Each structure stands twice: as C-alpha cells, then as structure tokens.
Amino acid sequence: MTTIPNEISEDFLRRLENNDDFDAHVLSLLRAAIAEGKPLKAESYISIFQAPTVDEIK
Amino acid sequence: MIKIIKAHIEEFRGIRKLEIDLLEKNFSISGPNGSGKSGVIDAIEFCLTGSIGRLSGTGTSGLTLGDHGPHVDMTDFPDAAFVELEVSLPALSQPAKITRKVSQPRRPKIEPDIPEVREALEGIERHPEITLARRDILRFILVGATERSKEIQMLLRLDEIEKTRTALGTASRKLRTKFKQSEAGLTAARDGLVRHTNLAAFRSTDLLDAVNAKRSILSLPELREGKPETRLDEGLEKEENEKAFNKQSAKRDLEELRDLLTNADFGRAQVESIIQSINTLDADPALLRAVNKKGLLDKGIELVDGPCCPLCDLEWPSQSDLIAHLRAKIEKSENAAQLIEGLRVGAEGLAQNVAKLREVLLAVHGLAKATRSTDFESSIVEWGKALNEFNDSLGNTDKILLQRERLESDWRQTPAEFAEQLKALSELVEALPDQTDKMAAHTFLSTAQDRLNDYRKAARQRDLDEFSNKMSEIAYAEYCAATEDKLVGLYEEVKEDFSRYYRILNGDDEQKFTAKLTPAEGKLDFDVNFYGRGLFPPGAFHSEGHQDGMGVCLYLALMKRLLGEGFSLALLDDVVMSVDKDHRRQFCHLLNSEFPDTQFVIATHDRVWAEQMKKAGLVTSKTSLAFHSWSVETGPLVESNADVWEDISQSLDKNKVETAAHTLRRHLEFAFAQIADNLGARVAFKSDGNYDLGELMPSSIAQLRTLYSRASDAAQSWKNQEGIDLAKQRKDALKEANTHRGEEDWVVNKAIHHNEWADFGKNDLLPVVEAFKELLDCFLCDSCGSLLEVSPRGPHPSALRCRCAKVNMNLAKK
Numbered sequence: 001m002t003t004i005p006n007e008i009s010e011d012f013l014r015r016l017e018n019n020d021d022f023d024a025h026v027l028s029l030l031r032a033a034i035a036e037g038k039p040l041k042a043e044s045y046i047s048i049f050q051a052p053t054v055d056e057i058k
Numbered sequence: 059m060i061k062i063i064k065a066h067i068e069e070f071r072g073i074r075k076l077e078i079d080l081l082e083k084n085f086s087i088s089g090p091n092g093s094g095k096s097g098v099i100d101a102i103e104f105c106l107t108g109s110i111g112r113l114s115g116t117g118t119s120g121l122t123l124g125d126h127g128p129h130v131d132m133t134d135f136p137d138a139a140f141v142e143l144e145v146s147l148p149a150l151s152q153p154a155k156i157t158r159k160v161s162q163p164r165r166p167k168i169e170p171d172i173p174e175v176r177e178a179l180e181g182i183e184r185h186p187e188i189t190l191a192r193r194d195i196l197r198f199i200l201v202g203a204t205e206r207s208k209e210i211q212m213l214l215r216l217d218e219i220e221k222t223r224t225a226l227g228t229a230s231r232k233l234r235t236k237f238k239q240s241e242a243g244l245t246a247a248r249d250g251l252v253r254h255t256n257l258a259a260f261r262s263t264d265l266l267d268a269v270n271a272k273r274s275i276l277s278l279p280e281l282r283e284g285k286p287e288t289r290l291d292e293g294l295e296k297e298e299n300e301k302a303f304n305k306q307s308a309k310r311d312l313e314e315l316r317d318l319l320t321n322a323d324f325g326r327a328q329v330e331s332i333i334q335s336i337n338t339l340d341a342d343p344a345l346l347r348a349v350n351k352k353g354l355l356d357k358g359i360e361l362v363d364g365p366c367c368p369l370c371d372l373e374w375p376s377q378s379d380l381i382a383h384l385r386a387k388i389e390k391s392e393n394a395a396q397l398i399e400g401l402r403v404g405a406e407g408l409a410q411n412v413a414k415l416r417e418v419l420l421a422v423h424g425l426a427k428a429t430r431s432t433d434f435e436s437s438i439v440e441w442g443k444a445l446n447e448f449n450d451s452l453g454n455t456d457k458i459l460l461q462r463e464r465l466e467s468d469w470r471q472t473p474a475e476f477a478e479q480l481k482a483l484s485e486l487v488e489a490l491p492d493q494t495d496k497m498a499a500h501t502f503l504s505t506a507q508d509r510l511n512d513y514r515k516a517a518r519q520r521d522l523d524e525f526s527n528k529m530s531e532i533a534y535a536e537y538c539a540a541t542e543d544k545l546v547g548l549y550e551e552v553k554e555d556f557s558r559y560y561r562i563l564n565g566d567d568e569q570k571f572t573a574k575l576t577p578a579e580g581k582l583d584f585d586v587n588f589y590g591r592g593l594f595p596p597g598a599f600h601s602e603g604h605q606d607g608m609g610v611c612l613y614l615a616l617m618k619r620l621l622g623e624g625f626s627l628a629l630l631d632d633v634v635m636s637v638d639k640d641h642r643r644q645f646c647h648l649l650n651s652e653f654p655d656t657q658f659v660i661a662t663h664d665r666v667w668a669e670q671m672k673k674a675g676l677v678t679s680k681t682s683l684a685f686h687s688w689s690v691e692t693g694p695l696v697e698s699n700a701d702v703w704e705d706i707s708q709s710l711d712k713n714k715v716e717t718a719a720h721t722l723r724r725h726l727e728f729a730f731a732q733i734a735d736n737l738g739a740r741v742a743f744k745s746d747g748n749y750d751l752g753e754l755m756p757s758s759i760a761q762l763r764t765l766y767s768r769a770s771d772a773a774q775s776w777k778n779q780e781g782i783d784l785a786k787q788r789k790d791a792l793k794e795a796n797t798h799r800g801e802e803d804w805v806v807n808k809a810i811h812h813n814e815w816a817d818f819g820k821n822d823l824l825p826v827v828e829a830f831k832e833l834l835d836c837f838l839c840d841s842c843g844s845l846l847e848v849s850p851r852g853p854h855p856s857a858l859r860c861r862c863a864k865v866n867m868n869l870a871k872k
Contacts, residue, residue, distance in 0.1 A: 003184070004548065004620070005218040011540040012533075022532050023525070030533070039221060042228035049233060049529040050522070 009034050026051060059626045060178050061657045062102065063153055064144040069129040070104070070160065071097040074693035078683060080659065082146055084649070086677045087661045088668035089685030094694025095661035096191075099631045102659060103189045105141035105156055106182045106627075108163040111189050127160040130690060136161040149174045181624060190613050191631040192606070210616065219541055226537050230530040235406075235453035237527035240520040242410040246417035247516040251509040253314060254307045254502075269506060272499035286514070291507040294500065303428050304501035305493050311421040312484045318415055319472055319480070325411035329465050331404035335397050336462050345394035355388045368583075371595070398455060405452040408469065412449045415470065416442060422483070429486055434479040441473050548619060549575040555615035556608075560586075562648045563607045563641055584612075603637045610634060610645070614653070625653070630660045634667070642667050646674035686728035691717045695724040697732075706827055710820045718823060723751070726830060729845075730754040733837050736847035737761045738855065759796055762837065763789060765848065765858050769867035776872050785867060788836065795833040839865045 013031055016022045029048045033040055061082040067073045072094045078085075087095045100110045104127070113123055128139035139160040144153050154175045157167040168175050182188060252260050255268045262284045269290045270280045278293045318324055339345055365374045374380040419438055426435040448469070451457035464471060493501065553575045561571050574593055576583040585593035586608065588600065596608050610633050617625050634645055649658055658676075662668055668684065671677045684697040691714075702725045709718035727750070734741065734754045739761035741753045766789040773781030837845055839860030846865060848855035859866040 003218075004544065005222070008219055008537075008540050008544050009222075011544065012537045015536040015540055016533065019532055019536065021528070022536075023529060026529050039218065040225060042225045042232065045226055045229035045530065045533070046232060046526075049229065049526040049533070 059148050059624060060106070060145045060182060061626055062143055062145055062659070065098070065102060065105075066142040067098065067101040068141075069132045069135075069139040070101050070127065070141055071110075071129065072688060072690075072693055073097045073101065074129060074691075076693065076696075079680070080657070081681055082657060083681045084658045084660070084671075084677050086668050086671045086682040087659070087685070088665055088682070089663065089694065089697075090687070091663050093663075093685035093688045095663070095685060096631050097694065099189060099191075099629045099659065099661050101141045102143065102629055104160075104163070105143045105158045105166070106179065106188070107185075108158060108166070108183060111191070111194075123160060123163055127163075129693070147174060147178055182627075185621065187617070187620075188627055189629040189631065190610070190633055192609075192633050192635060194609070194613070194633075219545075223534075223537060223541060226530070226534045230527075230534040232453075233523065233527045233530045237520070237523040238406045239409055239413070239449070239453070240516065240523040242406075242413035243417075244513070244516040244520040245410060246413040247509070247513040249414060250417050250421060251506070251513050253310050254304070254505055254509050256306075256310065269503065272502045275495050275499040276503070289507060290510055291503040294503055302497070302501050302504075303425060304498060304505050305487065305490055306498065307502065307505055308425050308487050309484075311418060311425065312480065312487060315418045315422050315480060316484070318418060319470070319477065325408050325469055328404050328407035328411065329469055332401060332408065332458065333462065333465055335401040335404065336459055336465075338397055339394075339401075339459070345390065345397065355384055355391060371598075401455060401458060405458050409449055409452045412445055412452070416445055416449075419445075422480075425487065426483060429483065431479070431483050431486070434483055437473050437476055437479055441471075441476065444471060552612075552615045552619050555618055556612050559611035559614055559648055559652065560608060562651070563611060563644050564604070565644060603641065606634055606637050607641060607645070611648075614648075618653075623655070625656050627657045628659070630658055632662055633660075635662070635664065639666060639670060642670050643674055646671055646676040649676060650674070686731075687724045689720050689724065692720045692724065695721065695728070697728050703827070703831055710824060710827070713820055715820060715823050718827070722823075722827060722830065726755070726834075727751050729834055729837075730758050732845055733758045734761070736845050737765060737837075737858075738848055738851065738853075758837070759792065759833075762792060762846070765855075765867075765869065766792070768869045769858060772868045772871045776868065778868075781867065784865075792833075792836040795829070795836050798829040799833045841865075 013027070013034065016027050016030070026049060029051055033044060033048060062080045062085075063082055065076075065078045065080060067076045067078075069075070076098070078098070087098050089095050096112070100112060104110050104123075110123060110127065113126060124136060125133060128136050132138050137159055140157060142155060142157040144155050146153050155167075155169040156175075156179060157169075166179065168179065248260055251265075255265060257264050257268060266281055266284055273280065273293075276294065281288060281290070281292070363377075365377050365380055366372070367374065367380055374383070419442055423435060423438045423442075426432075426438060448461070448464070448471075451461055461469075553573055556575075557571060557573050560573070561569060564571065570587065570590055572587045572593075574583075574585045576585075584596065586596050586600065588594050588598070596605055600608070610630070617628065634642055637645065649656075660671065660677075665684070668682060672679065672682060685694040686697045688694045702721065706718045706721050709715075709721065730751060731749065731754055733739070734749070734757060737758060739754070739757040741749055741757050766785045770782055770785035770789070773779075773785060839846065839862060841864040842860055842862035844861035846858055846860055848869070849857045849859060856870045857866060857868055
C-alpha cells in the first residue's frame with residue numbers, strides 16, 4: 001500500500017535521475033537510503049551529498 | 059483489503075467475552091451510551107493495529123494500553139485480554155486468523171503466517187485512521203487552519219513530507235555555509251602562498267619563475283610546467299633542522315599579522331553591514347515574524363474577493379483598503395527577507411576575514427614554535443580556538459544576532475599581551491643573522507611546498523564542498539517541486555470527492571455545494587459554500603449536523619485518496635450523532651453507492667439510526683447487533699440474546715451468582731421493554747422514557763392477560779372452539795408462571811432489584827432463573843421463538859400474533 005510521502009519520494013528520485021547536473025553516484029546512495037524506509041535527518045543527507053564520488057574531483 | 063468475518067473479544071476494555079459474526083459485510087452496533095459499543099470498535103482496532111486510538115492523543119496522558127486495555131478486573135492479567143479476528147483477503151482462498159494479546163500488542167499471532175496476511179496487516183498497522191470517532195471529526199472541521207493542516211497532514215502522512223523537506227533544507231543551508239567557508243579557506247591559503255613567494259599576482263608561470271630562481275641556486279633542475287602532482291621542492295635534500303624557516307618570508311608573515319591586528323578597516327564593512335541588519339531587526343521584532351508569513355500573505359492577496367479578509371474574515375471598509383493592508387505586510391516581509399539575506403551575506407564576508415586571520419596565525423604559529431616562543435605559541439593556539447568558535451557562529455542567523463556586543467567592540471578580540479608577544483617575536487626574527495643564499499633558497503622551497511600543499515588541499519576541499527552544495531541545492535529544489543505537484547493534485551482530488559459526497563448527503567438542499575482547500579505555509583484553509591452565498595469556514599453558518607456530515611465526507615475523501623482500493627474497512631464510532639434522520643438515510647446511500655467494496659463497522663447510540671441502516675439495506679438483521687446495557691461484571695449485554703439462559707447457567711456453574719443475577723436483570727429489563735412495546739402495555743408516562751422492570755413487568759403481564767381474555771371473548775363470538783381453548787391454555791400457563799415467579803419474589807426483590815446478592819448462593823438463584831424463563835416463555839411463540847405482538851399497533855388492535863403466525867389470535871368480536 002503506497003503512501004503519499006512514498007509517491008513523492010519516487011517522483012523526487014525520478015526527477016533527480018532526469019537532472020543531468022545531479023551525480024549518479026549520489027543518486028544511488030540517496031535511493032538506497034530512502035529504500036530503507038527510515039526517516040532521514042539533515043545529517044544523513046549531508047553525509048550522502050558529501051560522499052566521495054566515483055570519479056574523484058581534481 | 060482485509061475484511062472481517064468474525065470477531066472474538068475476551069476481557070478487553072469493558073467486554074468480558076463477546077463473539078460477533080460480521081460476515082465481511084457492513085455491520086452496525088447499537089446501544090445506549092456506556093453499553094460497550096466503543097469497546098468493540100477499540101477491540102477491532104487493537105487487533106488490526108496493535109493500538110487503541112482512544113488511549114492516545116490529547117487528554118489521554120496517563121492512559122496506556124497495558125494498564126487500561128484489559129477489563130478493569132483483569133488489569134493484573136493482561137495475558138487474558140485478547141482479540142481474535144477471522145478475516146478474509148482477496149489473495150487467499152481461505153480465511154486467516156489474527157490473535158493479539160494486550161500483553162504482546164506488537165506480536166500478533168497470524169494463522170496462516172504467510173507473507174500475504176502479514177503484509178496486509180502491516181498495511182493496516184500503518185493506517186490506524188481506519189477508525190473514525192466523532193472527536194476526530196472536530197480535528198478536521200472545527201479547528202484553525204494550522205491545526206487542521208497538521209491533522210490532515212498526520213492522516214495523510216504528510217508530516218513526513220514536511221520533515222523531509224525541512225531536513226533537506228537544513229542540509230542545503232549547512233552545506234552552503236560549509237562551501238562558503240571552504241572558499242574563504244582557499245582564498246586564505248592562496249594568500250599565504252603568494253605572500254611567501256612574494257608574487258605580484260597568483261599565476262602559475264610567475265610561481266614557477268620564482269621557484270626556479272631558487273632551485274638554480276641549489277643546482278636543482280628547472281621545473282617546466284605546473285601539474286597537480288608537481289613538487290616545488292623536488293630533489294631537495296631534507297634539511298636536518300626541520301624547524302628552519304625562511305627569514306624574509308617570516309618577516310612578511312609577521313608584518314601581515316601586525317597589519318591584520320592594527321588595520322581598523324579589516325572586516326569593518328562586513329561588520330557594519332551585520333550590525334545595521336541586527337539594529338533594524340531589533341527595532342522591529344515583527345520583521346522576523348513577517349519573514350515566515352510571506353507565503354501566506356502572497357496567497358491571501360490572490361484570494362481577495364471583496365472587502366472581507368480571506369485569511370481572518372475581518373471586514374474592511376473596502377477591497378482596496380484590504381489589498382493595501384496586505385501589500386504593506388508583504389512589503390514588510392520582503393524587507394525582512396532581504397535583511398536576513400543581507401545578514402547572511404555580511405556574515406559570509408566576515409567569515410572570509412576570519413579565515414584570512416587564521417591562515418596568517420597558523421604561519422606565525424610555526425615561527426613561534428621554531429623560535430621556542432612557547433608563551434606566544436600558547437596564545438596563538440587559544441586565540442585560534444576562539445576564532446573557530448566565532449567562525450561557527452557566523453554560519454547561523456540566530457547565533458549571529460548574539461554576537462552584537464563583540465561586533466560593536468572589535469570582532470577580532472585580540473588576546474591581551476598578544477601585540478607585545480608579536481613584537482618580541484618580530485624583533486627576534488629581525489635579529490637573526492641573514493641566511494646564506496643556499497639556506498634561504500632551501501627554506502624558501504620547503505615552505506613554498508608546504509603552502510602549495512595547503513593550497514591544493516584547500517582547493518580540493520572547496521571543490522568537494524562546491525559539489526556537495528550543488529547536489530543539496532538540486533535535491534532540495536526537486537523535492538519541493540515534487541511535493542508541490544503532488545499536493546496540488548491531492549487537495550484538488552480530495553476537494554472534488556468531498557464536495558460530491560456532501561452533495562449526496564444533502565442532495566435535497568445543497569446541490570450547488572462546493573468546497574475549497576487552500577494549502578499555504580503549513581496551513582490548510584478549508585472553506586465551504588453556504589447556499590450560494592459565498593465560501594465560509596465550516597463552523598461559520600452550517601449547523602452542527604451539517605458539520606458532522608462534512609467531517610465524515612472529508613474523512614471518506616481523504617481515506618479514498620490515501621488508501622484507494624485498499625480502503626476495505628472503516629470503523630465509525632458514533633460519527634453522525636448530530637445528523638437528522640433524513641440525512642442519515644442519504645448517508646446510507648452514500649456508503650452503499652460510493653464505497654460498495656468497503657466494510658463499515660458502525661457504532662451508534664441511536665436505535666432509530668440502527669433501524670434506518672437496516673431499512674436502507676446498509677446492514678441486515680444478521681449483520682447488526684444491539685446492546686441493551688452494560689455492567690462491569692457482565693460487560694455489554696446483547697439484546698435478543700438467544701444464549702442468555704446458557705450464559706446464566708454457565709455463570710451459576712462457576713458459582714458467579716453476582717454475574718448471573720446481573721445478566722438476568724439486564725435481560726429482563728430489555729425483554730419486558732420489548733414486550734410492553736409489542737403488546738401496548740400501559741405504564742405511567744415518563745418524559746425520559748426510562749422505565750424500570752418494576753413498572754414494565756406487571757403491566758406487561760396484565761396486558762397479556764387482558765389480551766387473552768379479549769381473544770377468548772372474540773373466539774366465543776365466532777364460535778371458534780379452537781381459539782377458545784388456545785386462549786385458555788395460554789392464559790392458564792401465564793397464571794401459573796406468574797405464580798411461580800411470585801413465590802421467588804423474596805429473592806427477586808433482594809438479588810435482582812436491590813443487588814443484594816452477596817449472601818445468595820447458586821441454589822437460591824436457580825429457581826428464580828427458572829421462574830423467569832417460564833414467565834418469559836409465555837410471551838413467546840414456542841415455534842418461531844419471536845415475541846407476541848398486537849396488530850395493528852395502537853389503541854384498537856385486532857390480533858395478537860407471532861412472526862410465523864402459528865400464534866394468531868383474533869381480538870375482534872363478531
């Protein structure tokens with residue numbers, strides 16, 4: 001039984017996937033964290049956005 | 059898609075033991091207040107969700123499932139309190155059974171324990187809102203916009219959305235601050251490298267020229283290009299004295315620090331900007347509040363349609379006055395937002411100065427350490443820590459406001475003695491002998507490499523933070539966009555469904571009914587059309603009955619949107635008590651027509667409403683249950699309980715005389731009320747309709763006796779011997795039964811009427827029970843078991859009959 005927050009999360013991830021400026025590795029981490037189903041706090045998001053990317057930034 | 063086939067409730071809330079066949083159909087439970095109806099709703103809710111809504115929320119502090127879930131006499135034995143539901147699921151060919159004990163509310167026993175059942179149960183556990191009580195309606199209808207928004211957000215799980223949005227926003231702000239700080243760190247690191255190499259500008263070629271000039275002194279190969287891995291000190295032998303420093307570079311570092319300490323303009327512009335913002339905010343505290351209201355005001359001005367304020371209903375002299383007022387407020391909130399932004403920009407600028415000061419301090423710290431100026435070294439470390447704390451405060455608006463005093467004096471807060479210590483170190487360095495060219499070149503290259511390392515590290519950090527900041531900004535913007543798209547659609551759908559349901563409910567007089575749900579800034583305004591006179595809050599003009607109807611309609615619309623096809627079960631606890639009988643009929647139609655696949659379990663204290671549900675086809679006799687009373691010993695007592703004599707017998711077998719006496723009394727009260735009504739027995743009128751057994755029983759017996767006499771007279775006039783015999787036979791039986799009942803009056807009076815059962819044993823009460831059973835049988839048909847009744851009802855009945863017509867006695871003479 002899907003919920004409205006779940007529907008929004010799915011749309012959110014879909015939008016990020018279609019956004020060329022959004023990093024695919026960060027998206028995969030975000031997707032995995034959301035899939036766990038636990039509420040994420042600001043610090044969790046910060047950790048995800050700060051995660052080293054596959055292609056290291058020079 | 060769970061539906062309930064059967065419920066077994068034991069020692070739960072006010073219920074001792076109760077078995078109900080719901081048959082997967084709509085089901086009604088009626089009975090007077092306090093008869094145990096809500097206990098059934100609680101029990102079903104508990105078994106499906108593991109909690110009871112009535113024991114949580116406002117005004118329930120101190121109430122817990124463990125302490126208040128079991129029957130009051132079983133609070134020490136929560137294991138005995140349990141509910142068992144037999145349920146159906148479309149995916150299963152056979153029913154499933156769910157058993158939940160109060161002692162283990164989170165561990166229901168599921169049979170068969172298969173994923174389909176478990177998943178369905180978990181789905182319902184996530185939606186405890188399958189239960190709606192009248193108090194819940196008030197949560198949606200008669201509360202303020204902010205509270206309503208919260209309640210509906212809770213129902214639709216939208217509070218999770220707001221939490222996510224806030225978390226993403228906070229993450230984005232923090233990462234932006236971090237990015238700005240790392241940008242400042244990079245600038246400071248670059249300045250440190252430029253100062254050491256004494257370059258006019260920060261260019262790669264200039265840096266290589268300066269470095270190669272020193273490398274040639276040391277006969278080191280020329281560096282032709284600068285790459286990320288290039289080392290300026292490549293080939294340089296490690297200096298034995300690791301603390302050696304380049305004297306000229308050191309002098310420039312010391313000079314720079316002196317300048318930063320004494321330069322009154324260092325950070326002044328940023329500080330003045332911040333102080334100006336703080337002063338403006340201090341002078342008008344409403345500005346800060348205005349920032350939070352801007353979105354609401356923007357929406358409000360869009361909604362203006364006349365001189366009445368769409369936000370607070372205040373009447374203004376004219377529409378233009380109202381618009382001017384809102385524009386002034388919006389302007390104020392825009393000014394406030396600009397001020398906050400100015401404060402933030404000023405703080406970011408000052409943070410760059412802090413970073414610059416920290417970079418130079420770090421360089422001088424190296425000199426203090428190399429020259430063993432330990433006191434100065436300690437001073438630098440302490441000041442560095444203080445500057446770090448100050449820097450952190452610049453990343454938070456609330457903390458910036460607390461820095462006013464520091465900003466108004468000297469934001470640097472240079473430690474006492476620091477200038478003296480700096481002067482001493484400068485003199486010490488100045489007094490050092492000039493370095494040889496080779497030594498100077500050596501220390502120049504090693505320090506240049508150190509500072510290049512710092513610069514590269516800061517650049518990498520800046521790039522990482524820029525990346526994180528960008529990701530967080532995109533994520534926040536996309537989440538807001540996804541939320542807005544969804545909620546706009548959601549409220550539109552809910553509004554349409556709500557309006558349609560309400561029109562069905564009030565088809566006769568509100569065909570033009572419309573509603574408006576307006577989300578704005580954490581609020582949800584809800585306005586309804588009042589007979590074409592405009593949109594108003596629900597409590598403004600509509601009656602209490604209409605408000606009840608709105609609450610149910612809004613609930614149904616929200617549940618439909620929330621659960622879709624999964625809305626298979628709803629527990630409605632006395633939710634339409636203020637709706638009149640005509641509208642209740644329409645309510646039945648609404649449930650039948652719009653929710654044919656949903657099983658509604660409806661509790662009501664109103665017997666008329668219970669009957670209406672049957673007549674409207676919402677429930678049947680098989681799928682309705684009526685309680686006539688309740689006691690703490692027996693729990694709810696069911697009307698027309700075919701098992702009442704068995705229940706009494708079982709109580710007596712267990713020597714529970716008190717329980718048996720109670721059950722008997724409640725059954726007699728119910729039965730003689732029905733009998734008196736069926737036979738048209740005469741009792742002294744009471745406006746509250748509250749007749750007791752002592753009034754109903756004698757008049758019912760007398761009335762039946764009279765009716766038998768009339769039947770006998772009528773049969774004689776028709777020369778109907780069979781009728782004469784039947785009347786006599788039944789009259790004699792009634793006389794005998796009443797005599798037996800009278801012989802037990804001493805017990806009846808004490809045990810049944812006056813509740814003095816403490817001294818009675820099983821053998822005292824048993825004859826009483828038998829006497830009353832014999833008496834009640836006189837009012838029944840021995841074939842179909844129904845109570846005899848006169849027909850037609852009223853002062854001039856022509857027949858006394860039962861439902862199957864085996865007893866059909868003519869009362870009219872020839």
